[in-house]
Amino acid sequence: MPRPERFAIDGALLAGPGGDARWNNLGDWHDAADYTQACLALAGLHGEAALLVPGQRVLELACGFGAGIELWRERFGIEHIRALELRRQCVSALRDRLQAEQHIEVYQGRFDAPLPVPLGEQRFDAVLCVDAAYHARSLEAFLAPACQVLADQGRLVFSTLLWAADRTPSWRSALAGHLLRAAGIPPGSLVSDARLRALLQRHGLHDLRFELLTQRVLPGFQRWVSQRHARLPLRLRWSAAWLKIRGTAALCAYLHRHRLVDYVLVSARRV
Numbered sequence: 001m002p003r004p005e006r007f008a009i010d011g012a013l014l015a016g017p018g019g020d021a022r023w024n025n026l027g028d029w030h031d032a033a034d035y036t037q038a039c040l041a042l043a044g045l046h047g048e049a050a051l052l053v054p055g056q057r058v059l060e061l062a063c064g065f066g067a068g069i070e071l072w073r074e075r076f077g078i079e080h081i082r083a084l085e086l087r088r089q090c091v092s093a094l095r096d097r098l099q100a101e102q103h104i105e106v107y108q109g110r111f112d113a114p115l116p117v118p119l120g121e122q123r124f125d126a127v128l129c130v131d132a133a134y135h136a137r138s139l140e141a142f143l144a145p146a147c148q149v150l151a152d153q154g155r156l157v158f159s160t161l162l163w164a165a166d167r168t169p170s171w172r173s174a175l176a177g178h179l180l181r182a183a184g185i186p187p188g189s190l191v192s193d194a195r196l197r198a199l200l201q202r203h204g205l206h207d208l209r210f211e212l213l214t215q216r217v218l219p220g221f222q223r224w225v226s227q228r229h230a231r232l233p234l235r236l237r238w239s240a241a242w243l244k245i246r247g248t249a250a251l252c253a254y255l256h257r258h259r260l261v262d263y264v265l266v267s268a269r270r271v
């Protein structure tokens with residue numbers, strides 16, 4: 001049996017019966033009744049912050065199984081979409097599904113390295129990344145290729161974790177650093193609000209907007225995973241796939257309880 005890919009999450013287990021198993025983010029739980037609604041809501045905030053309108057060229061970084069692509073098309077009327085994802089399994093499933101689509105192309109590769117040809121030579125009105133920038137080798141490595149492909153007046157919109165403003169270095173934040181690393185979140189990807197603003201400006205981005213979503217994201221994800229756990233048959237509760245999801249939820253709860261991180265939606269414009 002092939003080894004599961006590094007970031008593979010069992011979307012069907014997480015979403016539950018009748019849910020959309022393609023989504024794989026922490027969700028915006030402000031007004032959501034289930035996981036699928038929460039994922040859609042979080043992605044929708046990115047489209048709104050980017051002020052997407054029909055006719056624009058959009059690049060989505062870390063598109064997973066591509067539920068966002070459907071959202072950019074259906075809710076925002078975007079036709080020209082390019083998408084990048086690290087996991088080969090996602091890319092081949094998406095290519096099979098979208099092969100008849102003329103205006104959509106999906107590439108396999110990293111977002112924190114030079115983008116694959118020909119993506120790196122194209123220009124986009126919006127570059128979006130839903131709930132994934134914290135997996136970059138460093139935030140600087142995430143911003144450089146994303147900013148490079150932004151057209152004039154183009155917007156970069158992404159959600160990520162930041163070290164909380166009032167966090168004081170302690171054994172708890174040191175422990176959090178180790179737990180985050182084990183969860184695929186390298187130390188260089190977590191910065192402070194001030195450092196992120198400075199990095200964005202250094203890349204020629206202005207009109208910076210940071211929306212604090214911590215309360216809408218972290219506790220809701222943890223609640224949903226507890227609810228699903230209570231309904232799962234015993235054999236699934238102890239499956240490796242579910243333990244991985246529970247581990248992520250426990251980490252979110254720990255980070256939130258001790259106010260170690262903030263979850264933010266960032267938007268910035270190239271002028």
Ligand SMILES: C[S@@+](CC[C@H](N)C(=O)[O-])C[C@H]1O[C@@H](n2cnc3c(N)ncnc32)[C@H](O)[C@@H]1O
Nearest residue numbers: 007023024025062063064086110111130132135
């Ligand atoms: C939490 S999931 C979010 C997926 C999708 N955006 C969604 O909302 O369902 C994070 C995604 O980032 C991808 N990823 C992680 N590191 C990456 C990298 N260096 N380059 C590109 N994608 C990456 C993972 O494969 C995964 O699909």
